[in-house]
Amino acid sequence: MKNLTIWEQLVEQSQMRWKEVLEATSVHIQLVFFSMLIAIVLGISLGILITRVPKLTTLVLGGAGVMQTIPSLALLGFMIPIFGIGVKTAIAALFLYSLLPIIRNTYAGIKDVDKATTEAAKGMGMTSMQILFKVELPLAIPVIMAGIRTAAVINVGTATLAAFIGAGGLGDFIFLGITRGIDGLILLGAIPAALLAIILETFFSAVERWTTPEGLK
Template identity: 65%
Template structure:
């Protein structure tokens, strides 16, 4: 019980992460993690159920000459079965919720809809995953409550058929592995649902590749360890350099410009008059190569965002000692990847050194929807956003307009700047300078071996094989 209790305290996402070096990505690590999470309620209820049996019953069984094994299986387990099944019901409901997180490591499931919806600012997608998951938990709990009321002889017959059910269910994970292309791709939930993502790859390139949905937190490592051949990455990500990956040329231009800039509530600019001028100190200061290097230091060298941010500001003569002023508190938000942590920390240092405002950072807010909703609800004053995300994930204009403006970074910026101001009273400040667009990536060695240097080359290679 002690071991099961300790395992239960490990956060579910961390537990899934620990499984990857041992079992890779996909269903196997997810199943093992779910098994570990099921242990504590089942073990605890089994123990409580057995020790709670009246001692007179077990003493009578001994007096009749029954062995310890006979007492366990013919007396104790049947009498404890209602309590044991209560533990199984608890474990089942817990595991339905935890199972949605398995989509982070390419195990599929309803979590793909939930995390895709969070990333794409799509409430319907979130509900499409959350409602069935809730219903599944209720249905399974109801079925187990019926089983709990059966007598032990009937229950034993059901348990005897359980191995057959498990074998049939396992086929759902075995059969798909026999299908698909020679190469395997891993795309993030957000990438899967975007026109400048998997949808665009299919419509513009006709790309057909065996695909799994995976979190960007683990997909680079999965590509490096040859679990995946192609991934949807970000053009300024430091793990490109760390894991020896190559960006495939987007020769049909489906990825629009993703120039980063802080987006700020108009009410916050009025409340903090010095804020806009301070944030614009960073305008044009970070190029693609500089951002890639900063990301490399956090992603691969494991330096803290605070250290990376301070070193950058010192190098560019933008660092000032914090004033420790007594002004109002500026709340900075960020999404849940390294680049955003760095930018949030840079802005925090700039505000503390150039104004009398205090700073509160709310980092790791998840996808676009969470950050944007937090901004609209005045939970944060600003966060770094990307013009392509503002265009496609938030504004969502008609496809014709997207095609017309997305080829030009200045047109894209001017459009999102005006629309955000009109619709949401949110101002896009001057761009920071770098373009962190989506990109398809392969290992450099594999790219050279297959002679695949562009997305069209990848499509042609798949067609031949």
């Protein structure tokens, strides 16, 4: 390895481990998918809740903020006594790490809806639930999607640390490369992780454009 450039190391490791890379990428995607799915469902629900119950705003946003300020490895450590070592702990930690941007943006998006618009909806006889789903959420979609995009990118990067607790993913190659001093092996994990983050960013940007009402584009 000492006589090879970093790119030659990368090519060599790719040829040796391409099946392992595919498996690790699959695991990485699953960690991100399931943690983001839970975070989106609960995050949007909590964001809606605090627009309806303002007294909970400080508690919910503050709690989610505390979760995100805890260092990633420390949060994984806190989860181990609850879920043990492995995939469940990684998904739980990634979920908690992804909550804040989604809750905050859902709250901000709904609160920023023009009051005149909601008053007009009330005047038309719409119920509170109808106003939420037919007026507020559609108008708040761009802001909500921005929060989901941010959470997804954070999630992909943080998921590399799942290797520390035996959950697998692309972080395995990064830490194996660091341990063995093989730069090409580090890139074997880092490059797919970066590409995955870019793909998710592009995907959620497309979803945002598709779901944004015509008048807001």
